[in-house]
Amino acid sequence: MTDTAARRAAEREFTVRERTQLQLTVRRFLRHRLAVASLFVLILVVVFAFVGPLLWRYDYAQFTPDNSVAPSLKHPFGTTEDGKDELALVMRGTQQSVKVAVLTAVAATAIGAVWGAIAGFYRGLVDALLMRFADLVLTLPLLAVAAVLAGNTRGSWWLIAIVIAGLQWAIVSRIVRGVVLSLREKEFIEAARALGASDTRIIFRHLLPNAIGPVIVNATILVAVAILYETALSFLGFGIKAPDTSLGLLVNNARTAVDTRPWLFYFPGLFIIVIALTINFIGDGLRDAFDPRQQRIRQ
Amino acid sequence: MLDRRARLTGLSLTLGLLLVLSACGGGTSQEESTSAGLADCTKNPNSCNSGTTKKGGSFAYVIEKDIELWNINDTNANTFETAEVLQTLLPGVFNITPDLKPTLNTDLMASVTKTGDNPQTIVYKIQPNAVWSDGTPITVNDFVYAWKTQNGRDCPLPPESDDSGTRGCNPNNTAGYDRIKSITGADGGKTVTAVFSRPYADWQNLFGAGYGLLPAHIAKQYGGDLDSVAGLAKAWHTFNTTPPKFSGGPYIMQNWQKGNAATLVPNPRWYGKTKPTLGKLIFRVISDAAQEPTALQNNEVQGIYPQPQVDLVSQVKKIPNVTYAISHGLTWEHFDFNLKTPALRDKTLRQAMFTAVDRKALIAKTVGQFTSGVVPLGSHNYVPGQPGYKDLVSPTGQGSGNVARARQMLTQAGYTGVGTALKDPQGETVGPFKIRYTTGNAIRKTQCELFQAQMKQLGINVTIEEIGADKLGQVLAGGQYDVIVFAWVAPPFPTNSAAQNWTTAGGGNYGKYSNKQVDKLIDDAAAASDPAQAAELLNKADAMVVQDAYVLPLYQKPTFLAVQTRFVNIRNNSTNTGPPYNTEEWGLRGAA
């Protein structure tokens, strides 16, 4: 008992110091154990994907003489029938998939944030027009439209990312618009306006930063969504094209190998699941961290 | 899940076994004491997996492409899938049996005799009881219709101005038919005499061999006047667009669900000796080969004939009560250049590119995975085992993977940037070239990637592009490629297919190869009276084709048939008609 009391006292002493919003958020995030563990795993995966190829002895496009061998020390993830090292392929695939996913998240967030902020800030007709258009985009079946557009991308990773982003920004715009609508009448905006700040300045310097929490949360989820969409597009043959590779392409190529050469089926699939899963957990943690009100409800 | 983990550990073992299992072998996943199934098909291609049948049952056989057009003789309808289905409906004079030899169809023909050499005269005697499913006898009229539509004279190609392409006949092949001077009938049309203007060595290929007879009386209904070009063309195209309701074979098509399945029932007017015992024969379309083993395992289909791939083969091996065979037939894979592509008009470049292709590695990384004994193919006309076969490709160094030599050839010809970014002697960048393959075909994808990697070593960029499902014909006919990999399914008449593929105006010469000497030699070979002489002429022509580096033969494609052991008499037939050459014999295994 005395022990906890002492600690509490120490804590109080410690908490006297003022904390920035960022520090508070980080602290709250760090308390979410699952999210922290996920972040750690995700960082490992990203390092694996981007640094791994520099260290690993095989290149993803290299045909080795070992065809269809099971995992071994030489080829930890085994090889494909044409003798490509599966570990090298998975590293390259993860790299490409992560690139697609991150670019998607960044582009969709950027477009969506500006779109939503403008709609929320100007309201009226502008708002109505912009948001009806966003609603429209929301009703388009993403996979189908992406397939239509991606049919022309010839497997270029950034075009695929742009296509997915082009349909995902609408969700971001709705979130940002909601935040902006609630903030635009606040005193600090009024103050900024009184000081003669331009609309652009108000939107970018004052409104958007305040929407950062939900936007970041959504952006993380977008990363997971984009990875899965890239996978689905690859399955239909509209994703990244050989000889380059992506996780989606790898699992797709191995979909008959589940019983016969499981290393080809499970390794890339596992990476998709790990990335998507960890990102969802991180998103969960970030949501709690940015919005302390949304604590778990206890009965 | 536990089950799966157990399988995972047992896997390396399975794989080891797989590589040991020998080439042309096959096996029964669950040994049956009564029959060796398809396992002995290498020794007894024509009689393996045979047995007595009992009445009943239905057999669903998988075809991999939807059928768009039904006139098998039309150049656009000439797909393997169409041939498989129509083989059961259209009677032919000779059928090609699994030993790759033409065999007289004695159900239809009483006799066929060559009665004269000068002029060459063939007398066909049709069985008196041979009738179409509506009772109309099969007669000389059906022969005349086949001849007139395919001789290139009575119904020529549609004129250039005809955008619809329907004002003429588009035969896949005119060889042989164009040499027939007259066809006359006697004995109520049951005796047919064909007189040739010039000798034709492969006359057994006519009126059958996968391209069966069509009913002339139906043609008359479709087209009207069969003595006019308009009438013939109209009938030709109506046959093309209408799923056949007639039959001169053991089955008749009861129902065609486009893109899904053709349901056939025994033809009540079938005149053959063996009556079908199956209640129904179904040709089921499964466009994604990956789904075939599960469908077979789940008893949704009873026989599959997919393009083999390592996982697919090992998946099938695990299915109980299924027998399978891997064999090599007349189908061969090849890289083709499109000579319409300007940069590829240079022979040295083509030779160098083919020299850089390593066929041995290519085999090891593809079909070598599930069958051994596949060797690089050395001829454009024959496969090993045929009397005329001679390896003409290997001595030239093409397909050897000798990159150093290929580079040297290019350097000597004045190319620069060899091995880095190839430029032709005029300083133009060579490539990038587009290599294409049919979508979903993993083996061809690997072939393309290897080609890409090997060309990179010469400094040539190659891009890989898929061909959509059902689009191969259009891509070929349209020349929408620089390099393409696909397979020929040739009937065992080399001069005939040589004329199609290597002569200037040949129907299968998609890459627009043209060499007057080759044209002449092949023409002579077709007119040769002695097969040995024909082979010599063909090989002479082929040496030039090889030298011109137009098409690089890769290997004889292994074919893979898997059927449930409950059924008998289904066997692999690696020719242009495929396993359904004897559907009337297919049936449930009867008491031994």
Add this chain to the structure above:
Amino acid sequence: MLAYAVRRIAVSIPVLLVSTFVGFVITSLSGDPVKNFATSASPPPTQGAIDAYARRLHWDEPLLERYWIWLTGLFRGDFGPSVNPGRDLGADMWTRFGVTLRLITAAIVLALILAVVVGVISAIRQYSKLDYTTTFLGFLFLAMPAFWLAVLLKEAGIWVNEQAGTTIFYTIGEHSPFLEVDTAWNRFTDTIGHMILPTISLALINFASWSRYQRGSMLEVLNSDYIRLARAKGLRPRTVLIRHALRTALIPLVTISAIDVAQIMGGAVLTETVFQWHGFGEFLVRSINEVDVYGVLAWLLLAGTVVIVFNLVADLLYAVLDPRIRYD
């Protein structure tokens, strides 16, 4: 309510119009069938043939004009010319659409039932083993590529068939090519047998996110004052749960599931490929591959209609669920 429904449908029409126009622009930009045709043969087709081809597809008209032609054609039941002269888009479309509609409706119903049951149970038993398990499974399904799940499901289905010694689940096609005994009952069981696996694989993905929503909204409602009041008044827990809590807690799920219908239509494309269904998804994939612009458009139009209809149903459901909402 009827008046409201009619009004809503009237409002939906302009939305659908704009949506088709967006689709029209997207598809027109994504491919040029005429260029495709012009380069489809060697030697290339004559200029006359190319012009005729362009005329047939109305490609010689400006974009807006072309849209207008297509739109007015719709009223005559004409879905526009296919790049493939032998393909009748309208005829090809309807049966396939029926096939897909059956699939997505079944999948949505299944996913909703599962989501509600699992969501409610894990909300009531918050932080129980069951809650953690379903949460984890939910995240796992969310993270799993759709076709991966389908492949595994197929394996499972075949395993069950083998255990049962009879074919319960089918893995290809939407029905058998023919039936030994063609009765209505056999046709029904055959259809169901073909539907189960694809339906589950399509449903599981959405079930995952929907059950999370349901759990969240259920928790919120359970902690609200009026539920506390209901409990305090001594109502039976069952009555509180079903009559009061669940009814309100369903509203967010109804909204989100209606929005997700668009994505389910897209997801069905994958399911149809793996299970070899000859549905609307196959129609779309073919149209894309052949740069068949009007085919893609037909797909977008019908998919858009489905989305709007489902959203309308959702709106009407609100009134059933929430006594405060009245449409008149």
